[in-house]
Amino acid sequence: MKSLYLLWTVLLTSTLSFGQIQSVSIQASGLTCSMCSRAIYKALEKVPNVSNVEEDIEHTSYHIQFKDPAVVSLENLKKAVTDAGFSVAWMEVNANFQNVEVAPDSSLRLNNLIFQFVDIHKQNLLGKKKLLVVDRDYLSDKDRKKYGASYQSMPAAEGNGRIFHVTIRQS
Amino acid sequence: MKKAIAVIGIQVMLGWVCGDLAAQELFVFTEPASNMPAKSLGLRASNWLMYDKSTSSLNYQLLPEIMWGANKNLMIHLDGFFTNQNGHFHAVGGGGYAKYRLYAADGVNKHFRLAAFGRLSLNNSEIFQQEIDLTRNNTGYALGLIGTQLLHKQAISAAIGFNQAYNNGSQNKIPPGQADQALNASISTGRLIFPQKYTNYKQTNLNLMLELIGQHLLATHENFLDMAPAIQFIFHSQTRLDIGYKFQLYSDMQRVAPNGVMIRLEYLLFNAF
Numbered sequence: 001m002k003s004l005y006l007l008w009t010v011l012l013t014s015t016l017s018f019g020q021i022q023s024v025s026i027q028a029s030g031l032t033c034s035m036c037s038r039a040i041y042k043a044l045e046k047v048p049n050v051s052n053v054e055e056d057i058e059h060t061s062y063h064i065q066f067k068d069p070a071v072v073s074l075e076n077l078k079k080a081v082t083d084a085g086f087s088v089a090w091m092e093v094n095a096n097f098q099n100v101e102v103a104p105d106s107s108l109r110l111n112n113l114i115f116q117f118v119d120i121h122k123q124n125l126l127g128k129k130k131l132l133v134v135d136r137d138y139l140s141d142k143d144r145k146k147y148g149a150s151y152q153s154m155p156a157a158e159g160n161g162r163i164f165h166v167t168i169r170q171s
Numbered sequence: 172m173k174k175a176i177a178v179i180g181i182q183v184m185l186g187w188v189c190g191d192l193a194a195q196e197l198f199v200f201t202e203p204a205s206n207m208p209a210k211s212l213g214l215r216a217s218n219w220l221m222y223d224k225s226t227s228s229l230n231y232q233l234l235p236e237i238m239w240g241a242n243k244n245l246m247i248h249l250d251g252f253f254t255n256q257n258g259h260f261h262a263v264g265g266g267g268y269a270k271y272r273l274y275a276a277d278g279v280n281k282h283f284r285l286a287a288f289g290r291l292s293l294n295n296s297e298i299f300q301q302e303i304d305l306t307r308n309n310t311g312y313a314l315g316l317i318g319t320q321l322l323h324k325q326a327i328s329a330a331i332g333f334n335q336a337y338n339n340g341s342q343n344k345i346p347p348g349q350a351d352q353a354l355n356a357s358i359s360t361g362r363l364i365f366p367q368k369y370t371n372y373k374q375t376n377l378n379l380m381l382e383l384i385g386q387h388l389l390a391t392h393e394n395f396l397d398m399a400p401a402i403q404f405i406f407h408s409q410t411r412l413d414i415g416y417k418f419q420l421y422s423d424m425q426r427v428a429p430n431g432v433m434i435r436l437e438y439l440l441f442n443a444f
Contacts, residue, residue: 030277032323032363033195035439038372038408039208042441057369060279083209083243087277140278 019097019125021069021111027061028081029089029140036086043080049073060089071112074164078137089140091133092169097125107163119147119167131166138164195361195378196319196326199401199413199435203328203359204284204319206246206272212443213238221431223256225299230428231255234306244272252294252307264294266305270317280323288332289314297343301393301424302386303336303353311336315355324363331356334386350388357384361403376405380415388424395422397429411437 028040037057044053044062049071054063066072074091081088095110103122107114118134133139134147147167196203207213215236223230236250248268253260267290274285290313292305303309315332334353338344345351365377380401387394401415412435419429 027279029279030275030282030321032280032321033197033405034369034372034374034376034408035197035405035411037369039211039439039441041372043208046442055372057372085206085208085240085243085272086282087275089277089279142278 018108019095019100019110019129021066021072021093021095021113022128023066023094024064024072024074024077025061025092025094025130026064026077026081027059027089028084028086029060030086031060036084039084040081040086043084044077047073047076047080050077069111074113074133074138075162082137087140088138090143091138093131093133093164093166094128095131096128100125102168114163115166116163117167118165123168125168130169132169134165134167195324195363195376195380195403196321196328196359197378197403197405197411198328198359198361198382199380199403199415199433200382200384200399200417201328201330201357201359202268202270202288202317203326204270204272204286204317205282205321206243206270206286207238207240207439208441209240209242210442210444211240212440213437214440215435215437217433217435219431219433221428223428225427230431231260232307246270250306254307256296263296263307264292264310266290266292280321282319282321284317284319286317286319287315288317294339295343296339298339298345298349300427301349301388301391302395302426302429303334303351303388305334305336309334309336310339311351313355326359326361328359329357330359348391350390350393352389354387354389355385356387357382359383372408376403376408378403378405383420384417386424391424393422393424395424395426395429396420401433409439409441411435411439413437 031037034057037060041053041055044050044064049066049068050064051067052065078088101124102117104120107116134144196205217234219232221230233253234250236248238248240246251265252263254263270286270288272286276283290305292311294308294310296308305311305313313332313334315330317330319328332355334355336351359382361378361380363378366374380403382399384399385396397417398420399415399417401413404412415433417431
């Protein structure tokens with residue numbers, strides 16, 4: 001029993017030390033009308049594991065929450081927007097951190113996803129932070145140019161699965 | 172009167188385009204380059220009241236249409252054409268239309284889209300005019316390109332297409348000497364008037380549209396040009412009501428019923444598949 005408790009504590013600490021994804025925000029581009037906005041809203045609602053979508057029609061943006069934050073798929077969210085006929089202007093991962101040190105090129109796992117940091121300075125992440133995904137199709141080409149060169153030459157981060165390149169957006 | 176409307180219309184069109192660019196592109200008389208969302212289904216009923224010059228009567232025409240967003244690049248329409256011409260309501264023809272997205276450049280509240288389209292039509296009516304109309308009067312096919320620019324509350328679109336007409340079966344042939352090929356061209360613009368600011372999906376949207384639609388017969392070099400203003404309501408971001416009036420500005424070809432009113436209802440089913 002004591003060893004089980006110890007294992008639980010270790011697991012809990014290790015998880016918390018990396019932080020947790022809480023929600024994802026997206027701005028879609030290529031539309032104005034509310035019919036178009038509603039098409040994206042309906043498509044996002046249909047993505048497996050999505051529990052709630054809040055829309056801001058005026059700014060064509062969406063705030064997405066999950067039934068199980070342990071299995072978040074950014075690809076599925078992006079595909080919902082593009083299948084509706086539009087593009088992702090930006091995608092932000094909203095995460096809560098418990099004092100995690102990050103540096104340029106460092107990577108870390110949040111829930112089921114691996115992120116590699118670009119265009120940041122060495123810092124400790126504490127509390128709620130917004131991670132802006134800078135990969136192709138997740139950010140407009142115009143905005144990607146700010147980050148594109150800095151990460152495309154970097155070696156791939158360690159770990160399984162796809163690596164998303166992110167930078168820290170000031171709240 | 173028509174001339175005055177035309178002049179004002181062109182001025183409004185130019186004013187919109189050159190002025191404060193800020194629409195809407197769900198045009199009433201033509202298709203934009205944009206596709207409907209993947210996996211969605213649209214149901215449309217277009218009701219036309221056309222003034223038939225040959226019989227000096229009002230002709231009612233019904234065009235039911237099913238539209239399907241196969242994927243983000245391809246959409247397909249199937250339509251039918253019914254009329255009460257000759258005193259009884261009957262089916263005259265039908266067709267299929269496909270539109271493929273070739274290019275898309277998106278920005279926040281703006282986009283440019285380029286699409287190719289094709290149409291196949293079957294029709295069994297008597298060929299009673301020179302105008303080639305693959306929706307109402309002719310068996311044949313059309314191929315073309317559409318480019319659409321959306322800039323916030325304003326959209327402008329241009330389309331060009333080649334039409335090939337065939338005999339409507341063995342009974343209703345194209346009269347000898349009449350052109351069976353045509354080039355169609357159109358320019359359309361639309362503007363979002365209401366709401367000024369979006370707050371929820373239940374707000375009724377109001378769009379104003381103005382379209383210029385023309386045809387050039389390749390063999391005989393005859394032309395027509397129509398103007399078509401329209402008002403469009405979108406309810407609950409899902410149901411569309413279009414009310415438009417199409418009238419002839421110029422024509423040197425024989426046409427039976429170029430002028431009339433169109434009232435269309437359209438319902439969009441998201442994630443239908």
